[in-house]
Amino acid sequence: MKFLLRWFTSYSEKEKQLSEAVKRIIGVKPYNIRLYNLAMQHSSVAAENENIKGFKESNERLEYLGDAILGAIVAEYLFKKYPYKEEGFLTEVRSRIVNRESLNRLAFKIGLNNLVEFEGRKRTGQSHKSIYGDAMEAFIGAIYLDRGFHFTRRYVINNLLQQHYDIDEVVETNTNxxxxxxxxxxxxxxxxxxxxxxxxxxxxxxxxxxxxxxxxxxxxxxxxxxxxxxxxxxxxxxxxxxxxx
Amino acid sequence: MKFLLRWFTSYSEKEKQLSEAVKRIIGVKPYNIRLYNLAMQHSSVAAENENIKGFKESNERLEYLGDAILGAIVAEYLFKKYPYKEEGFLTEVRSRIVNRESLNRLAFKIGLNNLVEFEGRKRTGQSHKSIYGDAMEAFIGAIYLDRGFHFTRRYVINNLLQQHYDIDEVVETNTNxxxxxxxxxxxxxxxxxxxxxxxxxxxxxxxxxxxxxxxxxxxxxxxxxxxxxxxxxxxxxxxxxxxxx
CATH class of the missing domain: 3.30.160.20 (Double Stranded RNA Binding Domain)
Incomplete structure (x- = not known):
């Protein structure tokens, strides 16, 4: 059904390009490109997206969802990877994996930084430090809504955690x-x-x-x-x- | 496979009783009763469970997992229920649904309080206030490991959120x-x-x-x-x- 829908939905040129970019990142074409498009809209450009109900759409809602989904997936991953470690250890390691700095870095590693839209694109002020990490979470929220839990879980574990993190190093690097x-x-x-x-x-x-x-x-x-x-x-x-x- | 395993696993009398109790709560027989058994072990009884590696098993790890899974399910539920509400609203409502008091009450509503094991069973001291809510989270962690995401999601939404919460009231009750x-x-x-x-x-x-x-x-x-x-x-x-x- 979703597949059929795609045939009858006409994509703008921008959406087609985003669709290709997302495919390069997650390995498959999105069913619903609009989710990913929204995930890349920082709130600074939201005014342009104001819809009929006066609700300004940005990636903040998707960020909230993605944060929760990512948290659950990483929680389970660590739970199974460390069967004899206590809850405090698991919580600490998880927070190192999903903290703002880590997610910012991750967004650059998978090339999400080129897709994010925000006001003052060229500025590199302090207030922009979390834009990429936030977009990273929103992107995961979009994948979840588009492809479901199992796909997202596999993607996060195989393509993010295992390729871009050295978990043993994360555990050992006890930043003071x-x-x-x-x-x-x-x-x-x-x-x-x-x-x-x-x-x-x-x-x-x-x-x-x-x-x-x-x-x-x-x-x-x-x-x-x-x-x-x-x-x-x-x-x-x-x-x-x-x-x- | 899991089903077959159950045939060859011999259950103790206690496990059989717990299995029946869990079935009454979630509607199906557990594949792996040991997960639910662990979920009901508060850390105060963990010393008795010390295993060969000196690791004291209690429900704390499952609580960590269940907390994350529950958080993700409630996040998505609210995300879809309130398409025009902002992230701050969703975060606030979610925290009211999954806070310690709410989960304590929920544990009593579904009868989990009768299954939890802890030292000083009869005491009603302050330090025991979160035992049931913690067990509630651990129980959700056990369901997730036993039955997977979709079953857990359906159970949480249909049997917990929709039966035991009046979400609109949660939203409106703005406790000062x-x-x-x-x-x-x-x-x-x-x-x-x-x-x-x-x-x-x-x-x-x-x-x-x-x-x-x-x-x-x-x-x-x-x-x-x-x-x-x-x-x-x-x-x-x-x-x-x-x-x-």
């Missing part, structure tokens, strides 16, 4: 975010401290909660099964927030 | 968490304030970030597309953290 933050603060004249977050005086479950405070403002709260891990977690989040790397 | 927190603080003699989290002076994407500070300690950071929404978000997280309702 705490050092990064401290170095950054010293260089730029900021104060940094960790404070314990004590909700009602009790620990939250078995996890420690720690705040990272920069110049008196809490930047992020980290959690982990040790104080050290909670600090690393808070430091990692802060590095992401402030684009420190 | 900010009032709850302020009331709680007045009653118990705590100070409460909201502070803006200003990472490097710029807003994070289009979202506001706000910290909720109780007695000088940051409890949670909230985000949203308006300051008010960010405050509500921080207040909701704090209510969950401190079991305020």
């Amino acid at each position: 975010f705490k050092s990064l933050i401290i170095e950054w603060a010293q260089k730029n004249g900021h104060s940094v401290e960790f404070t314990m977050s004590k909700p009602g005086g009790h620990r939250v479950g078995k996890q420690f909660k720690v705040n990272l405070v920069v110049d008196g403002e809490v930047m992020a709260t980290g959690s982990g099964y040790s104080k050290k891990k909670a600090e690393q977690d808070a430091a990692r989040k802060t590095c992401e927030l402030l684009d420190i790397s | 968490f900010k009032s709850l927190i302020i009331e709680w603080a007045q009653k118990n003699g705590h100070s409460v304030e909201f502070t803006m989290s200003k990472p490097g002076g710029h807003r994070v994407g289009k979202q506001f970030k706000v910290n909720l500070v109780v007695d000088g300690e940051v409890m949670a950071t909230g985000s949203g597309y308006s300051k008010k929404k960010a405050e509500q978000d921080a207040a909701r997280k704090t209510c969950e953290l401190l079991d305020i309702s």
Whole structure:
């Protein structure tokens, strides 16, 4: 049915080109090119897409969906790859795989950066740092709606995780975010401290909660099964927030 | 193959009973009852399950998996149910559906509470508040591994979301968490304030970030597309953290 529909849908020249590009990336022609087209529309160009109901379409909804689908696929992949590792380990490794930096890099690796549309195409300002990673998630949302769960799962595992990540290295590379933050603060004249977050005086479950405070403002709260891990977690989040790397 | 395996696997009496109970809940007999058995083992009984490699099996890994699978299914469900709602709305509604309180209630509604095993079965202390919600997630992880994505998706949508949630009510019930927190603080003699989290002076994407500070300690950071929404978000997280309702 979807196949037949494609025959009767007339594609614009732009859509034909996108269709070819998507085929090069995922290996098959899209059933519904409009999903992929939407996935490549950053919100900065959404005003042009305003539809009849005044709803401005951009890739943000697809990004929300793709984020959830990717999270589930990576969760299962790690669950099966590491049968004797605890939940805390799996969560940590997953967050390293799907964090903004990783997804930005991934978008460039598969050539998605050439397809994304946004205002100020040439600008390379800080605010654009997550455009590609966001588009990466939206792209996965589009694949899911277009081709279903099993196709998406196979694509993510075989073409993304296994080709573009060295998971063992991801596990071993224990980036010391705490050092990064401290170095950054010293260089730029900021104060940094960790404070314990004590909700009602009790620990939250078995996890420690720690705040990272920069110049008196809490930047992020980290959690982990040790104080050290909670600090690393808070430091990692802060590095992401402030684009420190 | 899985079906054949079941014929050759001998079940203990306990497993047979659990198999019947699961069948009553999900409508079909499990292929692999051991997954469901594990899903019902809270970490407080894990020591008894210590295996040959010294790895203590409990439902925590399955909880991690089920959380991700449930998140993806609910994400798609809301994405399709609300085609003209923005990402922020979808994220908010999803978090209300899968938060700890909701999942605790859900576990009781489908009768999972009778199957969960934990130390101090009779105790009703605060630390046990999330046992059922956690088991609910682990149960979904077990269904996923046992029966695959499509079965799980159908079960979650048809039997959980549509039977046990009134989604329109979830959307409309805009619990005023900010009032709850302020009331709680007045009653118990705590100070409460909201502070803006200003990472490097710029807003994070289009979202506001706000910290909720109780007695000088940051409890949670909230985000949203308006300051008010960010405050509500921080207040909701704090209510969950401190079991305020």
